[in-house]
Amino acid sequence: MTWEPWLIGFLEKWTAGLAAESAGVNRVRYSPNIVLINIPCPSRLSPVHIVKAFLAGADGVYIGGSMPPANCHYKVGNYKTFKRMYLLKKLMAQFGIEPERLRMDWYVSPMYRALAKNIDEFVETIKKLGPITSRERVDGL
Amino acid sequence: MSEGLSIGFLELTGCSTCLENVLLHEKLSGILGGLGSVKYWPSHGYTEEPDSLDVLFVSGAVRSRGQVEKLKKLRDKTRVLVAYGTCSIYGGLIGLTALIDASSRSGEFLETVKTVPDIVEPDILVTGCPPTRDQLDELAGVIKDYLENGKPRGKVFIGNRNSLCRDCPRKPRDPYRFEMPSIKRDHELVEDDGRCFLEQGILCLGPVTSSGCGHLCILRGRPCMGCNGPARGVVDQGLNYISSIGSILLKSMERIRMFDYFAAEMDKLVDPMGYLYRYTLPKSLLTELALKKRGVGEK
Numbered sequence: 001m002t003w004e005p006w007l008i009g010f011l012e013k014w015t016a017g018l019a020a021e022s023a024g025v026n027r028v029r030y031s032p033n034i035v036l037i038n039i040p041c042p043s044r045l046s047p048v049h050i051v052k053a054f055l056a057g058a059d060g061v062y063i064g065g066s067m068p069p070a071n072c073h074y075k076v077g078n079y080k081t082f083k084r085m086y087l088l089k090k091l092m093a094q095f096g097i098e099p100e101r102l103r104m105d106w107y108v109s110p111m112y113r114a115l116a117k118n119i120d121e122f123v124e125t126i127k128k129l130g131p132i133t134s135r136e137r138v139d140g141l
Numbered sequence: 142m143s144e145g146l147s148i149g150f151l152e153l154t155g156c157s158t159c160l161e162n163v164l165l166h167e168k169l170s171g172i173l174g175g176l177g178s179v180k181y182w183p184s185h186g187y188t189e190e191p192d193s194l195d196v197l198f199v200s201g202a203v204r205s206r207g208q209v210e211k212l213k214k215l216r217d218k219t220r221v222l223v224a225y226g227t228c229s230i231y232g233g234l235i236g237l238t239a240l241i242d243a244s245s246r247s248g249e250f251l252e253t254v255k256t257v258p259d260i261v262e263p264d265i266l267v268t269g270c271p272p273t274r275d276q277l278d279e280l281a282g283v284i285k286d287y288l289e290n291g292k293p294r295g296k297v298f299i300g301n302r303n304s305l306c307r308d309c310p311r312k313p314r315d316p317y318r319f320e321m322p323s324i325k326r327d328h329e330l331v332e333d334d335g336r337c338f339l340e341q342g343i344l345c346l347g348p349v350t351s352s353g354c355g356h357l358c359i360l361r362g363r364p365c366m367g368c369n370g371p372a373r374g375v376v377d378q379g380l381n382y383i384s385s386i387g388s389i390l391l392k393s394m395e396r397i398r399m400f401d402y403f404a405a406e407m408d409k410l411v412d413p414m415g416y417l418y419r420y421t422l423p424k425s426l427l428t429e430l431a432l433k434k435r436g437v438g439e440k
Binding site (some may be wrong): 054082 | 240348383399400430434
């Protein structure tokens, strides 16, 4: 049984979430290893949520926000997301967890091809890094 | 009431200086029966293990397999087990070695640092480094209640579990326009104007720390280091702290400067692990993840 990475993605529903929907409408394929969740604003994500996702078995966490950063639907959400995730990456590096397992990208809604490309890239990165826990996971999820 | 009480003190890894305060506190000492009722205290010469104990105070973190066995054995003999001090509940300063695997040196060591609630079920938890006089007053009442009326349901947590900021004497200028202007290390503070430390740019762990200590450091002009453990509702001191300073750091520069400006400011926090988890590293979610990644078994 070969190991396949399992990723979770949180997309801001006003931009990156719309891009993911457009990707579906335009039949653009991206890797099935990721589960995407639309949330109103990624700044609602606490670092606790991210670490709990890792603990639950996710090999990587993807966050999609809006671009340009000042164009956030809630005005300052992207900046708060960036600050939290930047510090979390620093912490993760100190604990011996690769900070590349957490990735942030910024989108406007027509960027569905970029979304698909970035997700595929991210899956490739995680495949190189390997599973986050040494435990075997049930295949299929 | 204190006739025939037998009390014990167990010192695990840690400085265990806080245990000395138990018998120095008049009220608590009166209830326990003073030095005369001490039956077990290995570091003070009472090395013989008694058949049963009424109250056992445990301080320090668990680092070796022998300590695990001793703790389990004494738990069966004890009526009231008090996990005493931050080290025994959250790991304390000893907990900073949680990610160092000493078991390769000697099989006697555990792979990580464990705490007393990981191994056995304590009846009373007292945080603090060391626990303050107010906490000991409260502890005296609880122990008296225990000995007279038997065991109440569940664990008892001694101390105020609200956030330290809630009744902090250092108030911000305007709580609705609260902003952290920079990240400074505490020796870089030139002029202390008596306002909130975060508003002056000093990292203070007050928002995520429980306030049982009575603002000992803050009243003396030092930022909080988090020795009293997480406040109520805080899952993980470091992660929740990141979340809270993410909201207030350089708030007025948002939408004006780009991300690299914020990144440059946040790089001034050189050692986030040592700073944010100085007393609670073994209980951190990230430690759990790092140990899981290494394949360290039980935790």
